[in-house]
Amino acid sequence: MLSGPTGPAASADVPGWEGPTTRLRLLGIRLAALRKGSGLSLEEAGARVGISKATLSRYERAKTKVRWPLVDQLCRVYEASDDERLELVDLAKSSQDRGGWWMDFGGDLPEHMRLLLALEDEATHIRQLAGGVIPGLLQTMDYAKSIKATPDWSLPEADLGDRLGLRMRRQEILDREMPPRYDVFLDEAVLRRTVGGHEVMAAQMSQLLQRGSQDAITIQVLPFEGGAYSAGLGAYVIYGGFGGPDPALDVVFLEHQTGGVFLENAEAVEEYAGGHTYLRREALDPSASAALIADARDRFLQLASK
Structure with missing residues (x-):
């Protein structure tokens, strides 16, 4: 009934996967939703803030971290509310931190x-x-x-x-x-x-x-x-x-x-x-x-x- 860990369904066979944090993934989904709601294409939105279509796509798919000032710019381009803009800026800042309470433990965690x-x-x-x-x-x-x-x-x-x-x-x-x-x-x-x-x-x-x-x-x-x-x-x-x-x-x-x-x-x-x-x-x-x-x-x- 359940599919096995093979093919495109498998995001990562670790060790070695540098996968996105949940906050980074959430940020990407929220930015993509705002862009689509504004009616802008990837190319159009990227041009407004000085980045390429490919770079913006990577941000939306959580393939790389995005600097919070750029998130602020994108939210303004998409005409997001002030509350949502500040929320996504905070999300961008928190997604930069890969650490957690477990970093205090010794040993080399996989x-x-x-x-x-x-x-x-x-x-x-x-x-x-x-x-x-x-x-x-x-x-x-x-x-x-x-x-x-x-x-x-x-x-x-x-x-x-x-x-x-x-x-x-x-x-x-x-x-x-x-x-x-x-x-x-x-x-x-x-x-x-x-x-x-x-x-x-x-x-x-x-x-x-x-x-x-x-x-x-x-x-x-x-x-x-x-x-x-x-x-x-x-x-x-x-x-x-x-x-x-x-x-x-x-x-x-x-x-x-x-x-x-x-x-x-x-x-x-x-x-x-x-x-x-x-x-x-x-x-x-x-x-x-x-x-x-x-x-x-x-x-x-x-x-x-x-």
């Missing part, structure tokens, strides 16, 4: 991880399917330690500690005053697979129950008895809600052993989003899911007491 953290930090809606392990945003420290928090088990101990700290720090987005909406489907296998021992798993199940009780978080289980589910080709994360409900900015992330693939192609994103919506028909509802998780917790507690 490019795909820096991009993922930027998306995660700015998204207002995150949708995920997890089939192998509990998602990082929901893991306890002991569970994360047990899976090494990274596919690269050869990391020095200090860097591994930083990576674990990074994983825990990521979870703070769920405790914000206005957290992102987080909708998660868990394959029942991740509740049954013992990672780190029975006590670790019991605590992890309790963590899922606690997180699932938060208003912004919905956890649903895809039970064994339901058979193979329609999106069973693999795990994914959909980051969305950047700058409003416009799905044009949504990004799908597919992780693999050496990095990850980011999909920005509208058709690919729509297919994953459609598959995610369809999974609601196959998953247990949140209440039944919580009951199954509680049952798994109790089972691990019993095993731990033996």
Whole structure:
């Protein structure tokens, strides 16, 4: 049902992708909308501010950063309102900064991880399917330690500690005053697979129950008895809600052993989003899911007491 990370749908097979930040992408979309609303062609608008058609096209497609004074000029040419002009100028200024809170952590973070953290930090809606392990945003420290928090088990101990700290720090987005909406489907296998021992798993199940009780978080289980589910080709994360409900900015992330693939192609994103919506028909509802998780917790507690 879901397309794989090949062809034009794959925006990036990282490491090595210097993809645009979400703010830069939003700026490009907003500038293009203003230009089209003004009735100017790329060539006409570019001539008004002294740049080529090709350069303006690159700005609108978020292929390169744009200086804020030029954004100010373009907004005036397009006769944007003062409020919108100032908003886009601020957006241009903020898009110049590629840093984030994660830059304080030691170790050499891979490019795909820096991009993922930027998306995660700015998204207002995150949708995920997890089939192998509990998602990082929901893991306890002991569970994360047990899976090494990274596919690269050869990391020095200090860097591994930083990576674990990074994983825990990521979870703070769920405790914000206005957290992102987080909708998660868990394959029942991740509740049954013992990672780190029975006590670790019991605590992890309790963590899922606690997180699932938060208003912004919905956890649903895809039970064994339901058979193979329609999106069973693999795990994914959909980051969305950047700058409003416009799905044009949504990004799908597919992780693999050496990095990850980011999909920005509208058709690919729509297919994953459609598959995610369809999974609601196959998953247990949140209440039944919580009951199954509680049952798994109790089972691990019993095993731990033996």
